[in-house]
Amino acid sequence: MAILRLENGTALERLNDIAGELAALNVQIDRQSIGEEPQLHELLTKESLSEAEKERVLVALDGYFQQLQQTAGYKSRDLLVLHPQVPNLDELLSKFDRIHTHADDEVRYVIAGEGVFGFVRPDGSQVELTVQAEEYINVPAGTEHWFHLTPTRRMKAVRYFSGTEGWVPQYTGREIHFSGVSGDRITS
Template identity: 55%
Template sequence: MAILQLEDGTIYTNLAEITRELAHLNIQLKRCPVRKNLELPGLLEQDILNIVEKEQVLAAVSNHFREVKRSAGYMWRDLLVLHPGSFSLYALITHFDRCHIHTDDEALYILAGECIFGFVRPDGSQVELIVQPEEYINVPGGTEHWFSLTASFNIKAVRYFTTAGGWTPHYTNTEISFRQSVAKRSKGDRELGL
């Protein structure tokens, strides 16, 4: 379940309330359960996936791709697989963990792990959203945001694209003044109430 925290400390975990808070940014956040597939849970538990295994995961969620392709015009997708030992993990984090915009939408379907999106709202205030497994998020092009991982540094997510360069970050130099403390803890710590 997604978690949204405002600068004043207010936390929302109800999808309807989160959607209401993000509505003025036109951000879509949906719960999209993964269809039952006997191979998928084992694949999602692995840190490393080879190309054949990645294709198996993508095939298992192909219905979602057909849906977003039809509704939003996405042309292709890939599977983002990051874990603490990933070669490019820290480069990716530093690349997107600054305020930026994209020309295209940034759309992710989280299958395992979790990530953090921070947003700058029109009034200049900032919020952070933890997106968790079986959630789909679409951040419209031109929306000022940042992206990071939670303390677990684990994620498997389908990324959807309309153009080759659409996800290139264009940095805005807006200072991130807010980082929610809940985002810095791992999912396991939050589940234990720590």
């Protein structure tokens, strides 16, 4: 279940409360079941997946992709698989753990593990949102945000794209001053 942490130490767990705090950013968060298919659940228990296994996972979830294609115009999807044995994991994560924006929406459907999205709100305050399995998040284009893993360092997430270039990070130079009691910031 998603958790939103504010700078004053408050942690919100009700989706409505979280949506309210993020409303000014138009960040969208929703629950989305991955269903009951045993083969999919078995694949999701594996730490790393071959390209063929990734494709099987994506195909199993393509009903949701088709919905998003119709409602939001996404054209492609891939599967991000992060775990401690991924080569250059720290290097990969270091591209996204500073405040940045993208020209396109950043859309993630977390299907195993969890990740943390930080946001700069219009009043300058900063918040961190832990997104967990069976949760969908849309970070609109231009939103100042950052991302890191929790100490488990494991996340599988489907990424949906409307183009090929829009997810490249543009760093804004603003410092992260989030000081909420998250206890789960990874420093490498």
